Amino acid sequence: MIELFRNPNFDFIGKRKWAYIASIGFTLIALVSLAARGGLRYDIDFTGGTLIQVRFERAPAIAQIRTNLATIQLGESIIQQFGDAQEFIIRLPLAAVGSEEISRRVQGALSANDSLGKFEIRRVEFVGPQVGRELQLQALYLVLAGLIWIAIYLAFRFDMRGGVAAVIAVCHDVIVCLGGLSITNREFSLPVLAALLTIIGYSVNDTIVAYDRLRENRGKFVPKGRTFAQQMNDAVNQTLSRTILTSLTTFFSAAVLLFFGGRTLEDFAFVLFVGVITGTYSTTYVAAALVVDWTNYVEGRLRRGKKAVAKA
Amino acid sequence: MPRHLRVRIAFVLLVVAVSVWYLYPLKRALNLGLDLQGGIHLMLGVEADKHVASQTDRTAEDLKKALERKGIGVQRIAREGNSTIQVELASPQSWNDALTAVAEFSTFTRRDENQAAGRFKLVMVERQINQLRDDAVRQGLETIRNRVDQFGVAEPTITRQGADQILIQLPGIQDPARAKALIGKTALLEFKMLDEQTSVEQALAGQLPETSELLYGREIDKQTKAERKVPYVVQKRTLLTGAELTRAEVQADPNSLGNWQVAIEFTAAGTRIFGELTEQNVGKRLAIVLDGNVYSAPRINERIPSGRAVITGHFTVDDARDLAIVLRAGALPAPVVLLEERTVGPSLGADSIRQGLIAITASAVIVFVFMLVYYRLSGLIADVALGLNLLMLFAFMAAIRATLTLPGLAGIALTIGMAVDTNILIFERIREELRLGKSPRSAIEAGFRRAFRTIVDTHLTVMGTAIILLSFGTSSVKGFGVSLFIGLGASLFTAYFFTRLLFDLVYMGRRKLEQVSI
Numbered sequence: 139m140i141e142l143f144r145n146p147n148f149d150f151i152g153k154r155k156w157a158y159i160a161s162i163g164f165t166l167i168a169l170v171s172l173a174a175r176g177g178l179r180y181d182i183d184f185t186g187g188t189l190i191q192v193r194f195e196r197a198p199a200i201a202q203i204r205t206n207l208a209t210i211q212l213g214e215s216i217i218q219q220f221g222d223a224q225e226f227i228i229r230l231p232l233a234a235v236g237s238e239e240i241s242r243r244v245q246g247a248l249s250a251n252d253s254l255g256k257f258e259i260r261r262v263e264f265v266g267p268q269v270g271r272e273l274q275l276q277a278l279y280l281v282l283a284g285l286i287w288i289a290i291y292l293a294f295r296f297d298m299r300g301g302v303a304a305v306i307a308v309c310h311d312v313i314v315c316l317g318g319l320s321i322t323n324r325e326f327s328l329p330v331l332a333a334l335l336t337i338i339g340y341s342v343n344d345t346i347v348a349y350d351r352l353r354e355n356r357g358k359f360v361p362k363g364r365t366f367a368q369q370m371n372d373a374v375n376q377t378l379s380r381t382i383l384t385s386l387t388t389f390f391s392a393a394v395l396l397f398f399g400g401r402t403l404e405d406f407a408f409v410l411f412v413g414v415i416t417g418t419y420s421t422t423y424v425a426a427a428l429v430v431d432w433t434n435y436v437e438g439r440l441r442r443g444k445k446a447v448a449k450a
Numbered sequence: 451m452p453r454h455l456r457v458r459i460a461f462v463l464l465v466v467a468v469s470v471w472y473l474y475p476l477k478r479a480l481n482l483g484l485d486l487q488g489g490i491h492l493m494l495g496v497e498a499d500k501h502v503a504s505q506t507d508r509t510a511e512d513l514k515k516a517l518e519r520k521g522i523g524v525q526r527i528a529r530e531g532n533s534t535i536q537v538e539l540a541s542p543q544s545w546n547d548a549l550t551a552v553a554e555f556s557t558f559t560r561r562d563e564n565q566a567a568g569r570f571k572l573v574m575v576e577r578q579i580n581q582l583r584d585d586a587v588r589q590g591l592e593t594i595r596n597r598v599d600q601f602g603v604a605e606p607t608i609t610r611q612g613a614d615q616i617l618i619q620l621p622g623i624q625d626p627a628r629a630k631a632l633i634g635k636t637a638l639l640e641f642k643m644l645d646e647q648t649s650v651e652q653a654l655a656g657q658l659p660e661t662s663e664l665l666y667g668r669e670i671d672k673q674t675k676a677e678r679k680v681p682y683v684v685q686k687r688t689l690l691t692g693a694e695l696t697r698a699e700v701q702a703d704p705n706s707l708g709n710w711q712v713a714i715e716f717t718a719a720g721t722r723i724f725g726e727l728t729e730q731n732v733g734k735r736l737a738i739v740l741d742g743n744v745y746s747a748p749r750i751n752e753r754i755p756s757g758r759a760v761i762t763g764h765f766t767v768d769d770a771r772d773l774a775i776v777l778r779a780g781a782l783p784a785p786v787v788l789l790e791e792r793t794v795g796p797s798l799g800a801d802s803i804r805q806g807l808i809a810i811t812a813s814a815v816i817v818f819v820f821m822l823v824y825y826r827l828s829g830l831i832a833d834v835a836l837g838l839n840l841l842m843l844f845a846f847m848a849a850i851r852a853t854l855t856l857p858g859l860a861g862i863a864l865t866i867g868m869a870v871d872t873n874i875l876i877f878e879r880i881r882e883e884l885r886l887g888k889s890p891r892s893a894i895e896a897g898f899r900r901a902f903r904t905i906v907d908t909h910l911t912v913m914g915t916a917i918i919l920l921s922f923g924t925s926s927v928k929g930f931g932v933s934l935f936i937g938l939g940a941s942l943f944t945a946y947f948f949t950r951l952l953f954d955l956v957y958m959g960r961r962k963l964e965q966v967s968i
Contacts, residue, residue, distance in 0.1 A: 139968070140824050145885070191798065237791050260798040262626070264791035269493065280918055289915045290682055295907060332930040335919055336864060339912035346911065347875070350904045376830075380878040383873040391813040391867030395860055398812055400805030403860055410864065425792060443460050 149431055150422050151371040157423035161310055164416075168317020175320050181327035182263060184277065186231045186270035188240050191261035197223035198254050206250055210243040221401035225260075253278045277331050281312065284338045292342070296349050299432050300425075305343045307424035311341045311416045318412040319405070328341035329406035337413030340388065344421035347377050349429075365438070367430045374422050384419040455959075457953050466838065469845030478847035482621075483855035483929055486803050487794035489621035490629060492593075494615045494786040501586035501784035502573050502579055503532040509555060510535045513572075516551050531569070533579055534561075539568035551635035553726075586784040587614050594618065594633055596779035601632055615789065626793045628768065636741050636785045637776035640694030641727070644735040644747055645683040653683045665737070667744035669764070682744045684737045687726050691781075694720025698777035700770045703762055709760045721757025729753040740773075781941065806859035813863045814840075817870050823879050827967035831952045832873035835944045839869050842940040847933065855929030865937030872945035875908075876901040877968055890966045894957060898950055909942045939944070 170176065182189050200217055203226060207215050216229040230240060241262050248254055265273075285305055293301035319326060331343060352373035360369065392414055395407035473479045484491050506529050513535065514527050523540025529537050535558070539548055552560065556570040587610060594616065595608045601867050607619040623629050645662040655662045667680045697715035716724050728736075728750050738749045738761055745763040765773065818836065821829035843862065847854060880897030888896065916938065921932030957963055 139826075141879075141881075175774050193797075236786060238627060240626070256796065259795065260795040262791065262793040264788065266495075266787070266789040269532075269790045270497070276922060283918045284915045287918065288911060291911055291914065326895055328927050329860075329930070332861075332919060332927045336912075336930075336934065339915035340868070342911050343871070343908045346907045347904055350907060354900070376882070377878075379881075380871075380874050383824070383874045383878070387607060387817050387870050387874075388867035390816045390820075390863070391863055394813040394816065395809045395863055398805065399809040399860065399863075400802065402802060402856060403805070403809070406857065406860060 143380055143381050148375060148378075150374050151367050151369060151427060152424060152429070154315070154427035157427060161420070161424055164314050164317070165310060168313050171317050171320040175323075177325070178316060178320065178326040180274070181231060181325040181330075182270070184270050184274045184326065186232045186265045188233075188237055188242055188265075188266040189261070189263040190228045190241060190259060191220060191225065192228065192248065193225045193258050193260050194254060195256040198236045200226070201250070202253050203228070205252065206247045207244065209250070210242065210247045212240060225401075227376055231361050235413045237262070238262070269423045273328070280331065280335060281338070284335050285309070288338065289358075292346070292349075295346075296353065298351050299429050300345075303425045303428035303432065304349075306428060307345060308338050308341050308421040310420050310424050311337055311413055314400070314412050314416045315409050318399070319409065322408070324408060326404045327405060329403070330409050332432065333406045333409035337417055339410065340413065341417030341420060344381055344385075344418060346426040347380065348373050348421055348426055351377050366433050370426050370430050371398050374426055381418060381421070385414060389414045455951075455954060456538040458954075462838075462948055462951060464824065465842065469841045472845040472848045480844065481848075481851055481853045482799075482803075483853045483858065484619055484792065484852065485794050485797075485856045486799050486806075486859075487621050487628075488799035489619065490625050490626045490794075491631065491792040492618040492620075492633065492788065492792075493611070493790035494590075494616045494634065495616065495789045496587045496590050496782075496786050497784050498583035498586040498614050498667060499532045499784075499904045500723055502574070502582045503529065504784075505534060505582055505599050506533050506574060509558065509572075513537070513552070513555060517548060519546060520551055522551065523547050524928050525568070533574035535572040537570055537572065537934035542566060543566035544568075545569075559756070566797065571791075583614065587616065589783045590786060591616050593779050593782050597632055598629075599631065600775045600779060603629070605831075616786070618846065622796065628772065630788075630791070631883075632772050632775060634786055634788060635776050636782045637692065637779070638741055638781040639695070640688045640739045641690040641724075642688055642737045642739055643685045643731060644737050645685045646734065648683045650681050650683060654681065658683070665739060665742060667746070667763075680744075682737060682747060684739065684744065686694060688722050690720060692777055693780070694723070695777055696720075698774040700767065700774050701760070703765075705762075706764070709762070710765045710767050712770050712777065713758065713760050716757035716759075716887060718757075718818065721755075724757055725753060725755045725760070727814055765861045773837065790793065801857075802856050806856055806863075810859060810863045810866070814866050815883070817866055821870060821873070825873075825968055827956065828880075828953075829875055831956065832870065832877070835949045836866065836869060838948055839940045839944045840866070841939070842944065843933065843937045846936045846940065852932045852936075853929055854933070861930040861933035862937060865934060869937065869941035870944070871908070872905050873949060874939055875904055880966065880968055881932065884968075890963045891958065894953055894966065898953075902946060905942070905945065909938050913938050 141364075144334050160319075175179070200219065207217070212233050212235075213231040218227045218229075219225070220227040226242060230244075233240060245259065248257055252317065284290070285308060287304045288308060289301045291301075293302050315334060315337060316326075319330065346372075352370055355369060355373060357374075364372075389411070392407055392410035394413050395403055399407050459582055510527050510529055517524050517858055523700060525540050526536065527538075527696040528536050537548075537552075537627060539545065540567060545568060546725040548568075549560075552558075552572065555572065556580040558574055561573050562570045562707070563570040591608060596605075598606045598618070598620065603620045603623060605619070605621060609617050611617045620629060632697060645659070648659060648662055650664075652658070653662070658664065662683055665682050665684045665687050667682060669678045669680055672945065694717050695714055696717050697713075701711050701713045703709040703711045731750050732752060733750065735747045735749050738762075739744045761773070814836075818833045821832045821836075823829070825832060839864075843865065846852075848963050876897055879901045880893050883893035883896045913935055916931050916935035919927055921936060922928060922931065955967060
């Protein structure tokens with residue numbers, strides 16, 4: 139039988155002070171990157187605009203594409219290589235003319251001289267300003283709805299402290315993922331939103347497994363003198379094999395999508411990839427650690443309160 | 451012997467049989483999204499208020515006629531906003547007669563009456579406004595469906611979204627630009643007389659009588675292909691519209707080689723009106739206006755009693771064919787605006803499928819091999835369960851005719867990773883119980899029982915987020931939510947029910963169980 143750990147007994151919870159520093163550090167890095175870049179870079183799904191994906195027969199120079207497109211006067215276009223050297227994505231801001239006209243003009247500009255050779259337009263996406271605004275709002279509602287659902291479910295199944303701590307952990311994961319997007323200069327698109335929602339679900343999964351174990355242990359015999367922190371640490375250790383194994387399989391699935399899923403799925407897979415790592419980490423070091431400190435704080439106050447009463 | 455073994459085996463076999471039945475034949479069973487098979491997705495917004503406004507205009511016109519018939523002098527009748535008509539009588543004396551006449555227009559109510567000044571307003575009742583808005587969207591949808599059907603697209607999806615949006619999905623279309631032009635055109639055909647009293651120069655200088663307007667025609671130069679706009683001064687009054695057409699067909703233009711024209715034929719009523727207007731206007735020019743563009747303005751040589759006419763305008767055969775289609779299908783009751791468009795070429799779709807399948811296969815292989823190596827015989831059981839899980843997932847998607855999109859494929863890849871979590875939870879628990887010195891039989895029993903509560907919790911939370919994704923309108927996110935939700939549901943079923951059954955068959959059936967391969 140292959141075993142990762144045999145009765146592991148690492149002191150995870152005892153090291154939580156360091157972990158708090160790390161978590162706050164990661165969150166800050168993410169926030170600083172987001173602030174420095176002026177927020178998330180939204181895809182046209184959210185800003186409105188036109189996206190045209192073109193595949194050239196032979197790899198063109200990006201400068202040549204830019205020169206050709208400069209003539210059509212449709213505002214600042216963003217030209218990006220997409221996947222291999224022959225494929226490009228051209229993004230155009232919202233313009234007064236319709237999408238029909240825009241793709242006609244782009245097609246005209248690209249074939250204006252022979253320098254770019256033959257090409258094929260493989261994808262055209264146009265999102266009007268109204269839809270973009272609607273989607274931005276909806277995205278926000280979706281993430282909030284996800285968080286609220288989790289808070290309610292956990293508060294119902296466990297207790298309020300567990301629910302709140304889990305939601306803080308999930309927020310931590312979401313911020314770190316968004317920071318990752320910002321640092322690697324990726325765009326926030328609809329698939330990325332879907333990935334974030336998945337990570338919200340995934341991250342809380344781990345947390346539930348640990349909480350479940352803690353509750354089960356507390357329902358049975360607890361050795362005298364075992365502090366709440368130690369009990370939490372036991373629960374984390376007892377579920378450690380499962381946590382690592384599941385994280386690994388999910389991690390591999392995400393990695394496969396990231397490296398073999400093609401350029402279209404790359405940003406989506408990237409969020410999953412980062413999210414699986416931070417989700418696993420935050421179970422122990424954000425959710426469980428916070429529950430421990432919160433409980434200690436509440437019990438400490440109760441004890442002090444009792445002492446004060448006894449003195450009087 | 452474990453309980454109800456036969457019943458459970460039969461049940462699982464039934465599930466497998468039903469799944470296979472839904473998936474056969476595979477090509478037809480799975481509904482590929484536009485991102486995978488190529489095609490266009492259009493979201494149109496219907497400007498339903500314009501329909502309300504045009505109905506208000508029509509009522510204002512009728513009202514004016516009704517008042518004039520009764521000999522009531524009218525100073526002014528004009529539309530205000532979309533649904534209000536301002537009426538100003540020539541003299542307050544006719545107030546009571548006017549009110550009697552107005553009472554016939556039951557879809558309007560009177561407001562802001564000022565008897566002394568002979569002024570009042572008519573406001574369309576809320577129910578009528580809503581009805582008209584709804585009509586605009588419904589008729590628009592019907593008209594577009596009609597056009598798409600005539601254009602010839604296999605399996606189009608044309609549905610209403612929300613109050614005033616129309617979603618159109620045309621899979622596998624070759625010329626998206628043409629399809630879009632065909633769908634989005636209002637196609638309001640109008641016949642109006644040219645205003646030959648006013649010259650174009652005067653009109654451009656702003657000296658335009660209130661009853662006329664400046665419209666443009668487009669001419670394309672044969673040599674340079676450059677487009678030129680030709681201004682026309684046209685009387686505002688519409689004499690006849692495309693609503694009176696019965697036929698519209700493509701013909702070769704006999705006067706200019708290589709050009710095409712559209713021959714139209716009016717209904718009986720249209721034929722009569724057309725006959726009269728040509729009779730009264732011999733020698734004058736008639737403008738044929740489509741969506742505010744002048745197509746041609748031929749001179750009327752004589753009365754045309756046949757109700758037949760042609761629309762010329764240097765059309766290519768495709769242009770002429772599309773024009774004939776929109777004329778036959780009729781005009782949209784209100785203009786539409788393009789809110790969103792997603793066009794995917796067929797070659798990109800094929801690439802996406804390939805990459806998605808590679809990703810799914812690779813992640814499945816990794817997980818399968820891992821489970822086998824780590825948990826041995828129990829791992830094999832988990833793998834078989836995972837196989838059933840995938841089978842059920844695809845079958846269910848086929849059964850509800852869910853659309854498989856690229857994010858959907860990604861969702862499936864992810865489900866594989868998470869579905870196996872259920873097995874890991876159970877197996878780790880069994881190992882733990884074994885370590886505590888329990889007999890294999892009771893370790894399996896306890897492992898399943900204890901892990902189950904956790905499994906339900908983890909599945910419910912993620913399925914909750916999947917439902918949130920499902921409720922999101924956009925198809926790509928929806929596709930992901932659908933496959934995630936179904937995948938997790940299947941995982942809950944297989945891991946607990948099917949894995950358990952296999953354990954019972956492999957281990958619990960034995961008379962003496964010394965050891966579990968886990």
